Amino acid sequence: MTVPVGSPDSPFLADAAAGWSAAYVHIPFCARLCPYCDFAVVAGRQDQTDRYVSALQSEIAMEPSWRPLDAVYVGGGTPSRLTVEQLGYILEEMRSRFGFGDRPEVSLEANPEDWTSSLADGLRRSGFNRVSLGVQSFDPQVLRSLGRMHTPEQAETAVLNARRTGFRSVNLDLIFGTPGESAASWRATVDRALNLEPDHLSLYALTVERGTDLSRAVAAGAPAPDPDRQADAYEAAKELCRAAGLVQYEVSNWARPDHGCVYNLIIWAQGEYLAFGAGAHGHRDGVRRRNVRRLDAYLEKVEGGHRPEQGAETLEEWAREQERLIIGLRRAAGVVPGWGGETLLLSSWGRRLERAGVLARKGDRLTVLQPLLGDEAARAVLALQPRER
Amino acid sequence: MNIRNFSIIAHIDHGKSTLADRLLERTGAISEREMREQVLDTMDLERERGITIKAQSVRLDYRAGDGRHCVLNLIDTPGHVDFSYEVSRSLAACEGAVLLVDAAQGVQAQTLANAFLAIEAGLEIIPVVNKIDLPAAQPERAAAELAAVIGVDPDDVVRVSAKTGGGIDELLERIVRDVPAPRHRPDQPLRALVFDSYYDAYRGVVCYVRVVDGSLDEGDSVLFSATREKHQATEVGVLTPRAVRVPTLGTGEVGYLITGVKEIDRIRVGDTVAHAGVSIEPLPGYRDPKPMVYSGLFPADGDDFERLREALEKLRLNDSALVYEPETSRALGFGFRCGFLGLLHMEIIRERLEREYDLELVATAPSVAYRVTLTDGSVKEIRSPQDLPGSDRIDHMEEPFLRAMIIAPSEYVGTIMELVQARRGVMEHMQYLSPERVELIYHLPLAEVVFDFFDNLKSRTRGYASLDYEPHDYRVSDLVRVDILLNGQPVDAFSTVIHQEKAYQYGKRMVERLRRLIPRQLFDVPIQAAIGSRIISRETVKATRKDVIAKCYGGDVSRKRKLLERQKEGKKRMKMVGQVEVPQEAFISALQADAGD
Structure with missing residues (x-):
């Protein structure tokens, strides 16, 4: 349910x-x-x-x-x-x-x-x-x-x-x-x-x-x-x-x-969703797809019996982990730190964000305490090189 | 052989290069078809700026009015104050000088400075008024001024138009008549003066020489007296202006000498060339060019450091006045502390590095060499604010002063005095050259002239004032180092040594400028100017309050990531200074603006 x-x-x-x-x-x-x-x-x-x-x-x-x-x-x-x-x-x-x-x-x-x-x-x-x-x-x-x-x-x-x-x-x-x-x-x-x-x-x-x-x-x-x-x-x-x-x-x-x-x-939560209609974006089986954006192009494609897909992207493992963090950290619940979170916390950017009171680890969650400054955390995540696991 | 060795000396833009071209053309040294405008200025920069940087010489064959065949060696001199040392080298190879003055502008500061150099060197002076064809020309007034300066009758002043060629024949005759022939001592052992040199990629170092005594043959074994370097004269020749190989350079002749030496440092301009094994008295030597202005040059992209090093090495091959040593800045990374003859020299080097070597550079604020006497009695020369010892170890400091000559229409005297006094100038004397024109001699701290002094002088006098200066002495001065702190950390690139009275102004200006240039961060960032531990100015970059994309819906996930990816690239280029992220551009803008205002 x-x-x-x-x-x-x-x-x-x-x-x-x-x-x-x-x-x-x-x-x-x-x-x-x-x-x-x-x-x-x-x-x-x-x-x-x-x-x-x-x-x-x-x-x-x-x-x-x-x-x-x-x-x-x-x-x-x-x-x-x-x-x-x-x-x-x-x-x-x-x-x-x-x-x-x-x-x-x-x-x-x-x-x-x-x-x-x-x-x-x-x-x-x-x-x-x-x-x-x-x-x-x-x-x-x-x-x-x-x-x-x-x-x-x-x-x-x-x-x-x-x-x-x-x-x-x-x-x-x-x-x-x-x-x-x-x-x-x-x-x-x-x-x-x-x-x-x-x-x-x-x-x-x-x-x-x-x-x-x-x-x-x-x-x-x-x-x-x-x-x-x-x-x-x-x-x-x-x-x-x-x-x-x-x-x-x-x-x-x-x-x-x-x-x-x-x-x-x-x-x-980086979960999966289907998408239908002009310009719609979906995420299924680990692939992010987007539909053609223009109404006429969309109608033509579908009426011609084709899927109206314009592009698709499959993220590498590390990029996917970074994505999980940048979307997940927008939530008040934050994220389970995981591979990416641990890497962030050990980086100079992560430490700087912690010192500035933007990022905090509380128990088993990593959260952004100042949602208005969240993009700084997201950019830090994207600038990271993956640590060996 | 009738030889006449002479230079043309003039204030910038008074038509020296055009006159040289006309002489070349009239004597058939170069045909009209070959005639490029201003043959002697070969570097692009020289052509664009209308100034001559490197001296060159050319041999002219001239049949005089009385039928005598003469060899006229025209030795070019640079026209800018920064290069007065090069002027003196060139003058030492001559017996005469054409002193050129623009008929519309009259005598200018550099005219006088160079005329004095020529008189001191014992040269015969031929006064010439140029541009008599101009509508604004006042040849009689200019001739009277010129005559007064060197103490001749105004009727003796030659009137020419280098542009139309008018008066050129008379000038050539005057050169033959008035410039003394070199003293002939062909029987004496060889003594030749190296008055310039340049590096040629194929032939190595090419020396310009003036044979004073004896003669120099191809194949001779020669000794450079000062450096004790022994080489073979693999080629000698004259410049017509093309290099023409000759078997011999005789007494009084001017030409070139190639020895196969590849490193410019091994040939010292001012040295005397003799035959190996023959003992001679060297000709009066030259001082080494002494840098007056220092600035740190850093590649905007740290990866270009090696390219910058190579470029400086190459420039130095042709410019022994350029000195540099590695410097490290926490803010700007690896670069070089460079010494220049003056501001123009500095600008030219920077431009050549950027243009010819395609480098993007960050230059720190120009600084002069201060002399610091420590409490233990030792004396140290400080070329970079970084090198200044703590104030507790300093007994006193001295700064270099210039003797500056300013010539301007008398109506501007008030505004010039105002400017010079604001720059801590002390008047030596003032005299009227004519009822309309006045000469002011001031002693000025070099540090005050290094920034925008000339531009300021020009704008206050609508361009009518001219300036020349020479190093004068060192004077005890109330100097302090101002540091700029970002979040409590000093940023070395912005430190400066400055007179106490100007410290507050500098600090306030830099702090305000940086407040505008430094992006907001996660926390408040104090920007402070400090003398030692005393804060003299403060601004704050307020913390960012909102830095988040408002919406993140399904379609946004990839887009948001890409947007942030792009922003992240900027983040990687930031320099961290005391927990503060500073964009490289902020350093560049802050330093550039400082040279400008």
């Missing part, structure tokens, strides 16, 4: 997730593109959704059979741009191809402006039991600069409705550090989110990704997110979440007990 029983930051969950199985489905459709987003997305191609869903069904059918799934995650893009029926077909295809484990986590990302009671009812009937709402902020001005189309009230209504409809877990995504967002505005956003008593909260620092409208604007002189102010915002939110009884279990994720996200736990 895969219900994440217990505190989301428990080492037991963190390690157990390595043996679970997930599938990710990517839905690239959006009503319009957000300026900061660098995912595989398209706007104005709503007429292609039927074709896309059929392609997904074909791609799922082409995947060699596998273990029953403990978690399914339908992300995007904007999955709520599809109809309940279309989403139901996708889920049905997966269920019949791989089977579901006992009480699987079935998640869907949705935008507040798409949320309706009938969508909620339909999703529940199709088997979705977790919803992640792209709320981003409760400040209308911040929503505008993020290019989001919903109002704070729509977001609130959607959360309350999802809760009433009986989704087992409701997550809110929030973004902080948008230029122009004041400390007070961010606090108010977090307060209002916490008042809705979400089971799960993802708080992401606005990041300028290459190739986005945001990065072009910044290059042209628009204000960039300020890392120090983002750190302030992060610390403030951390305190509010703690007071509200949410437990931080990864750099950007909080949940109440029994509500850690199974799909995420699998990824951070």
Whole structure:
């Protein structure tokens, strides 16, 4: 059984997730593109959704059979741009191809402006039991600069409705550090989110990704997110979440007990997951694969009877160990030190991180105590030469 | 044979090389088709900067107006203050000098400095005003100034335009008329002066010689008096300007001598060549060129150390003034402490290393040689701040002073005095060369001139001031060593010896600059400037607060790893100084900026 029983930051969950199985489905459709987003997305191609869903069904059918799934995650893009029926077909295809484990986590990302009671009812009937709402902020001005189309009230209504409809877990995504967002505005956003008593909260620092409208604007002189102010915002939110009884279990994720996200736990445990759809990434049998990113290329490939794979990578043993550490150390539970952890602790970089209070060994776990400085630890791991075992 | 040995001496850009070209052309030494601009400046750098670094000589065959056939040996001299030693070597091989002045600019500091060198060497001076074709030319004013300086009638000043060729014939006649022929002592034993040398990859060291007494034949067995090296003259010849082998170089002649010696160090410029086994009185010797400015040169990439060593060895083959010894810096790794004749010399060497040998270099702040008297009475010369003993062992320190000559339009006197006083200058005297132009003589610490003094002088005077200087003496001075500390650890590359009054300013400037250059770390990094244990300035690089990728979802795993991999490469290039990671570029920028501002 895969219900994440217990505190989301428990080492037991963190390690157990390595043996679970997930599938990710990517839905690239959006009503319009957000300026900061660098995912595989398209706007104005709503007429292609039927074709896309059929392609997904074909791609799922082409995947060699596998273990029953403990978690399914339908992300995007904007999955709520599809109809309940279309989403139901996708889920049905997966269920019949791989089977579901006992009480699987079935998640869907949705935008507040798409949320309706009938969508909620339909999703529940199709088997979705977790919803992640792209709320981003409760400040209308911040929503505008993020290019989001919903109002704070729509977001609130959607959360309350999802809760009433009986989704087992409701997550809110929030973004902080948008230029122009004041400390007070961010606090108010977090307060209002916490008042809705979400089971799960993802708080992401606005990041300028290459190739986005945001990065072009910044290059042209628009204000960039300020890392120090983002750190302030992060610390403030951390305190509010703690007071509200949410437990931080990864750099950007909080949940109440029994509500850690199974799909995420699998990824951070270097576990395996299938992936379907344009631009989707999977990890199966030790191989990391990625699908073609462009919608048309994806459709063509699949309709031509081919798997839409664009590339694959199999990591050497040491690189795999380094990967386990760099993803795993993002979790509050940290990692079992192992080969890589011991090497790190003996290196000058590791000692420096320990001295600076960033890295610590506690019992049989190696953890990053200051999640905001985590990349320094990750770079140190990558700079290591493997020690003889 | 009617021989005339002469040099042209001039301030930079007054047209010396163009005049030399015109003389070569007019005497048929080189045809117009062969005529490259400025034949005597052969190095690329010389051509670009418009200056002559290495002296060369050329033989001109000239039929004078009275029908006599004459051999004119033109011995080129460098035109920059750093190379005044080379000028003196060249002048010693001559009996006369053409003193050239730009008709628009008039007498400049180097004109005077070189004129005095020539007068001291007992040379006959032919005053010449050049560029009379220029619209801005004031030949009469320039001629009057020039005449006043050397004490002749303004009517005796030759007016030429090296560019158009006007006046060249008259100048040639004046050279034949006024420059004394070499004293003939052909019956005496051979004495020849080595006034320059260079290294040729195929022929070894080529010496430029002036035969003073006797004659030098190919095949002669010769002895270099100072080094006691005995060799055979495998080839002698003249430069027309191409090397032309001749059986004999007679008394008064100028030419080249090849002995098969491969190492430039074994030939000392200023030495006297004699016949082996014949005892002679050596000609008045030369001082060794003495470096005035020192700087550490380090390869930006540590793997290039050997290449840097080889490049320096090669440069030294043609430049005995360049000295260097290995130096180790905790911050910059392995490199060399190099000594230069002056700032221009330093810049030229750096540029040649970077350009001709494709090296990327980090240079530490230029420093001068300080003289330290220790409490035990012994005296030590300090060329690098690292070598300075602890203050408890120092009785007193002295620093080198220059005697600097500045010539400028009189309206700039105020601003020049301001600049020189800020640089701790002491006036020796001031005199008006004409109602519009003034000459100022100052005693200045060399260390103050090493940085940007000349640039500053130029900008304050809109380029009208000229500067020349010579080493003067050492003076007791209130000097301190300023160290820059990173997280409590001194960074050797940034230490400097400096006058007490300037210490605070230097410390503050470096500390502020480093605060901007050093990336934020896991912890607060104090940057301090200190004199001994006393902190005189402090800044802090605040600890990084956020350094983490916000999102790590399924599709991100490989991408995140690759992004971090790229960042890691930068991490490997960092130098660790007292637990602080410092990018190599920060050292380079901090040091470069210091030379600039």
